[in-house]
Every structure is written in C-alpha cells, then in structure tokens.
Amino acid sequence: MKRAAVFxxxxxxxxxxxxxxxxxxxxxxxxxxxxxxxxxxxxxEDFYLGRYHQAIRDAVRSLAVYRALDLxxxxxxxxxxxxxxxxxxxxxxxxxxxxxxxxALSRDLNDVSTLTAALNNLAGTIAATNPVQAAALxxxxxxxxxxxxxxIVEARALSVLASIAFASDDLGGAATLCRQALxxxxxxxxxxxxxxxxxxxxxxxxxxGNPEAGLESVKSGLAIDRKRGDPFSIARDYQAMAEVLDAxxxxxxAEKSLEKAEDILRFLGIDQVK
Numbered sequence: 001m002k003r004a005a006v007f008x009x010x011x012x013x014x015x016x017x018x019x020x021x022x023x024x025x026x027x028x029x030x031x032x033x034x035x036x037x038x039x040x041x042x043x044x045e046d047f048y049l050g051r052y053h054q055a056i057r058d059a060v061r062s063l064a065v066y067r068a069l070d071l072x073x074x075x076x077x078x079x080x081x082x083x084x085x086x087x088x089x090x091x092x093x094x095x096x097x098x099x100x101x102x103x104a105l106s107r108d109l110n111d112v113s114t115l116t117a118a119l120n121n122l123a124g125t126i127a128a129t130n131p132v133q134a135a136a137l138x139x140x141x142x143x144x145x146x147x148x149x150x151x152i153v154e155a156r157a158l159s160v161l162a163s164i165a166f167a168s169d170d171l172g173g174a175a176t177l178c179r180q181a182l183x184x185x186x187x188x189x190x191x192x193x194x195x196x197x198x199x200x201x202x203x204x205x206x207x208x209g210n211p212e213a214g215l216e217s218v219k220s221g222l223a224i225d226r227k228r229g230d231p232f233s234i235a236r237d238y239q240a241m242a243e244v245l246d247a248x249x250x251x252x253x254a255e256k257s258l259e260k261a262e263d264i265l266r267f268l269g270i271d272q273v274k
Contacts, residue, residue: 029069032065032068032069033065033069033071035065036061036062036065036066036069036071036074037062039058039059039061039062039065040058040062040074040077040078040081042054042055042058043055043058043059043062043081043085046058047081047084047085047088048229048230049229049231050230050231050232050267050268052085052088052089052268052269052270053089053269055085056082056085056086056089059078059081059082059085060082062074062078062081063075063078063079063082066078072105072108072109073106073109073111073114075105076101076102076105076106076109076111076114076118077102077114079098079099079101079102079105079118080098080099080102080106080114080117080118080121082098083095083096083097083098083099083102083118083121083122083125084121086098087121087125088232088268088270089269089270090270092125095125096122096125096126099118099121099122099125100122102114102118103115103118103119103122106118112144112148112150113150115141115144116141116144116145116150116153116157117153119137119138119140119141119144119157120137120138120141120153120156120157120160122134122137123135123137123138123141123157123160123164124138124160124163127160127163127164127167128167131164131167131168134160134164135161135164138157138160138161138164139157139161141153141154141156141157141160142154142157142158142161145157151184151185151187151190152184152185152187152189152190152193154184155180155181155182155184155185155190155193156181156185156193158177158178158180158181158184159177159178159181159193159196159197159200161177162174162175162177162178162181162197162200163200165177166200166203166204171204171207171208174200174204175201175204175208178197178200178201178204179197179201181193181194181197182194182197182198182201185197191224191227191228192228192230192233194221194224195221195222195224195225195228195233195237196221196233196236197221198217198218198220198221198224199217199218199221199222199236199237199240200240201214201217202214202215202216202217202218202219202221202240202241202244203218203240203243203244205217205244206243206244206247206248207247211244211247211248212248214244214247215241215244215245215248218237218240218241218244219241221237221240222234222237222238222241225237231264231267231268232264232268232270234264235260235261235264235265235268236261238257238258238260238261238264239257239258239261241253241254241257242254242255242257242258242261245257
C-alpha cells in the first residue's frame with residue numbers, strides 16, 4: 001500500500017473512532033478538546049523547530065479530533081497547519097488541497113484570520129507554477145488585511161507578491177514590494193516577514209549590480225532568523241548568501257554557504273528551499 005493511502009486511512013480511522021467515542025460517551029468531549037489543543041500546541045513547536053515529520057502527525061491528530069467534534073474553525077486552522085508542513089516536506093499537491101479546504105471552510109465561517117493565512121500560504125506555494133493565480137490570492141489577502149488593519153498579514157502578502165515578481169524577473173517591482181513589506185513589518189510579530197524580505201532584497205541587489213549591499217541585506221535577514229531559531233529560513237538565507245557571494249566572485253565562500261544550507265536541509269529531511 002502506498003504511503004499516501006496509509007496516511008489517508010489513518011485520518012479516516014481517527015475520525016470514525018473519535019466520532020464513535022463521542023456518540024457513546026459524550027462526557028469525553030472536554031477531554032477530547034483538550035487533547036486536540038495539546039496536539040495543536042505540539043504542532044506549533046515541532047513546526048517551528050523543523051521537526052516536520054512529527055509536526056505532520058500533530059496536525060493530522062488535531063484535525064481528526066476537531067472534525068469529529070464538528071469544531072469547524074479549529075478544523076480550518078488545522079487544515080492550514082497541515083498544508084504548511086506538507087509544503088515544507090515537498091508534498092505540494094497535498095498542501096494545495098489542504099490550503100484549498102482551509103480557504104473554503106474559513107470563507108463559510110467568515111474567519112478572516114485563517115482565511116488570509118491560508119490565502120497567503122497557497123499563493124506562496126503556487127507562486128512559481130501559477131503566478132497569475134498566486135498573485136490573485138495574495139492580493140485578496142492583502143486587500144482583506146488592509147481593510148482590517150492587519151499590518152503583518154498585509155506585509156506577508158506583499159512578500160509573496162515580491163516573490164512572484166522576482167520569479168518573473170520583474171526585479172524593480174520585486175524590490176518595491178519588498179521595501180513596502182519591510183516598512184509594514186517593522187513592529188513586533190513581523191520578524192519572519194522582515195527576514196524573508198531582507199534575504200530576497202539581497203538577491204535583488206546582487207542581480208542589479210550592487211552585491212556588496214546585497215550581502216549586508218542577506219546578513220541582516222540571517223541574523224533575524226538565527227535569533228528566531230528557524231532552521232528552514234536559515235537554510236534559505238545561506239542559499240541566498242551563496243548567490244550573493246558568487247556575484248562577488250567569492251567562490252569559496254559561496255560553496256561553504258551552500259554546504260551549510262544543504263546540511264540544514266538534510267537534517268530537516270527535505271531537499272530544497274523554495
């Protein structure tokens with residue numbers, strides 16, 4: 001049996017099993033809710049620390065319980081979480097499906113927070129393969145966030161739009177979007193967006209003839225990610241640094257940066273950073 005079939009079967013079994021428990025012993029509902037919250041908290045920690053194979057189990061378990069309890073808002077959040085870790089592990093088609101489910105459910109619930117997060121995540125996932133649709137999704141997230149004063153979410157949308165422009169070789173547009181995102185993400189909670197934008201801006205500067213400034217920008221992004229302790233983002237920073245060092249004709253430094261990125265990715269059990 002293929003791993004995907006086994007994975008789907010586990011989810012189905014958990015939903016049926018937990019639904020049965022609820023039907024026979026409704027007194028257990030508070031305990032099941034606590035269990036789901038525990039899995040959700042574990043997911044946050046495991047995902048952040050790069051323990052992606054454990055995080056995917058956490059997300060599946062929380063999703064199964066929330067579905068069994070008909071807690072739709074928490075189900076949408078769990079679907080978005082599941083998509084994020086599937087994406088990190090290279091299960092792109094599954095991630096897209098999870099994000100689409102999260103978007104549809106959060107729309108029905110008018111859960112703006114989960115909706116904008118899932119829109120941004122899906123946009124980032126399909127940016128390289130379907131830039132037109134990705135831009136539409138990111139712009140929707142940006143508009144919603146702007147209307148509601150969600151500056152960090154808006155900054156994240158701008159960062160995704162910058163990545164789309166960058167992939168399309170619209171370097172001027174990408175630089176403008178990066179700087180807008182940096183301005184919006186200056187407050188608390190925007191560190192991840194800032195680091196991503198600084199790293200991308202460094203690559204932009206290197207490609208437009210200013211690799212010295214590009215290197216400083218990438219170093220700033222790396223410093224933020226080191227402080228955050230996000231290994232996936234650190235690997236992305238080292239890949240960007242290798243590109244900038246190559247533009248500076250520091251081939252030895254570029255090779256060492258790539259080796260550091262590869263070591264981190266190997267430790268995380270993934271092949272590459274998007």
